[in-house]
Amino acid sequence: MQRLRIRYAKRGRLRFSSHRDFQRALERALRRAAVPMAYSAGFSPHPKVSYANAAPTGTASEAEYVEIGVAERCDPERLRAALDASLPPGLDVVEVVEAGPGSLAERLEASHWSVRLPSLTLAEAERAVGLLLAAEAVTVERVMKDGKRLLDARAPLLAARVDADPEDGCAILDMVVRHVTPAVRPDDVVTALRVVADLVPAAPGPWIWAATRLAQGPLQPDGTVGDPLDPDRAAVGATAPGPV
């Protein structure tokens, strides 16, 4: 069985798809694309697919990963093109590499996020991020299926700064968050900003934020997030694709 690692993006309105929505879409797309999947044995065989650390419902991502097992050897680039054509626009296959040694999931140590905050002015956002970084712990509440849960949104926050969108001046939070259990998500950090700075939206209307995961992977010594497929490419002598 050949194992292939897939990087895909979740863009536009497809950011509202959940992890389970993506699983169904992927398995159907694999069938439509006639990918010769390997199946698990047993009474109820399932295609061999391993999912790793999916972005939460409502957040976009440029760096989602999944690993599949195929029963016949496939050409990674042909598979990438066929799967991308088969998935709906907005679920876009960026790269496929043959799996090298080691676990993909274990390389996903932290995420680099970009969060647009149109409900805040630049100054409000900067003040709030300053207060958050200065705090030792900021407890936020999240409603889960089994009730409310308290999380510390500060501890896994490794870096955070505010930039202005060069086009419209909107405040953008750029941050690196370590993967912990339970996960601290972008909305938890946004809630933490509201808690520490006692914020209300500047304009009437719902609180608006829009998060995109730019990267996830191993935490580098300089505090940035590396590419988790580097070891796989190195194993087969491939090079990384250009910027997408």
Added chain:
Amino acid sequence: MPVESVFSRLELLLPQVQKPIQYVGGELNATVKDWDSAAVRWALMYPDAYEVGLPNQGVMILYEVLNEQVDVLAERTYAVWPDLEKLMREYDVPQFTVDAHRPIKAFDVLGVSFSTELGYTNLLTALDLGGIPLHAAGRTDDDPIVIAGGHAAFNPEPIADFVDAAILGDGEQAVLQVTAVIRQWKADGSPGGRDELLMRLAKTGGVYVPRFYDVDYLPDGRIQRVVPNRPGVPWRVSKHTVMDLDEWPYPKQPLVPLAETVHERMSVEIFRGCTRGCRFCQAGMITRPVRERSITGIGEMVKAGLEASGYEEVGLLSLSSADHSEIGEIAKGLADRYEGTQTSLSLPSTRVDAFNVTLAKELSRNGRRSGLTFAPEGGSERIRKVINKMVTEDDLIRTVSTAYANGWRQVKLYFMCGLPTETDEDVVQIATLASRVIEAGRAASGKGDIRCTVSIGGFVPKPHTPFQWASQLDHEATDARLHKLKDAIRADRKYGKAIGLRYHDGKPGIVEGLLSRGDRRVGAVIRKVWEGGGRFDGWSEHFSFERWMDAASDVGVDVDWYTTRERDQHEVLPWDHLDSGLDKEWLWEDWQESIASSDDGAEVEDCRWTPCYDCGVCPGMDTSIQIGPTGRTLLPLSPAASPVRA
């Protein structure tokens, strides 16, 4: 004039609601067309949650049939859950289509498919969110024509105030006829406004426009007569019947959602109609005659549908799928074709006496084994004779033994409670029957852990059936009978633990009964319930019996009069002017046969295999039975090499 998408406003609300993916559209095989180049624009609504509405075959078929027309545009809209409804009201976002997120008010037609009457309040929510007046009388030329279809449209009188029109029967050709009328009227410069358009539709004889009929009542509240109130309107409106299913192979490109829905499979309707003659069954009465899709037509639809969707399961749909004249060849041919591809086959509706070992083996050959459900409907031989569901206990035992012997660990049995002439004993016998099923199953499978689930619901008398005159059992009596059944199963020490019981209390059935056999006066109850917050009445967590009863008493509607009252032969029924083809005298005779002492009552056999018994449909509607066998077979497909192989 272009119509703007509301998506940019909607997406700000979506992070705050449950399962936002259901509102964003973009399903595989969905169609978005240019607004300005369309001459006629339809919004198609399924008045329930997206997860129920998306897989609905009726809406999917009409959506594709309409969009195939060059100058026609069709988009879909579904009921929004209360969390989004609240936000849409707060931030002024109108009811929208999921395809291009256009407001429903901008369309020429809002076509609403009612599989069940419990969707009526959701229609009102959509109209109100859409800025469309709830009452048809209050609408202007800026509002769409609201048309009801689906099985509930065979008695649209309770929603007569809220819809402009109703269409009975098969929709494929009917929507194209309505489109042609609207296209011509618009090309003529929309003369006479919506009144003339409705008149042109009514004159076709196939579109019911309630406002063109007056209902007179007798002093005791019964209907005296229903008459057209202007010249040119037909006295009776006929149902539509598609005669050659092979000419209508829809859906060709099934919609595949990202969101999870109630049916995760590719469905092919293998025949339409049923003439088994079960007296409670509205579907079997109003969809006559039987029209089969050919084995080769089915094979082509399965192939195209699987390629277009990527589904792992094929559902062969109909009212009683094992009754297709070539079901064995179809199941074998498909199992051969898809051997080794993890594609499973299911027959969602299977008659006890039509299931056999061969079919069982073919259904379980590839992929997952889907559940098996049989519907004896009645617990005793006597009551099954009353309802003309002539399956014997031995048939059932033989069939479930086959299933258990072929690897199924569980079968589901469906029954009804509250059937005419039913006594406690008829229902309690279900427990005995279920025990025999487990006993036979253990013997056939050699295993002790097999199970059987008894699912039982309250019987609701429906229009256009022999039971349309019957008294509905009140909810207290229904509940008491269900409790006796529960006690009887629990008391069975030997087999009781292997029998699961699923039942709903009798209250929702009473509301369904009110809406099923109601007349125009019931509309005020629907409105009052909706104003009091009634939404999603088909969902137990949203349904409130008290809200319905309070509303009925507020507007002076006697619920018992509509539900538990038996009607006499000469009463004018609210739907008598709507022609399903069934001869009312034949229905009455069949009703009398049913309640005659069970020794005298004659069995009505299936007219596919025995002589015609004059139900009236074929001559009345100029239709005929269309069944095989064709003698053709499914040839193997040549397997294509995977294009992504190295």
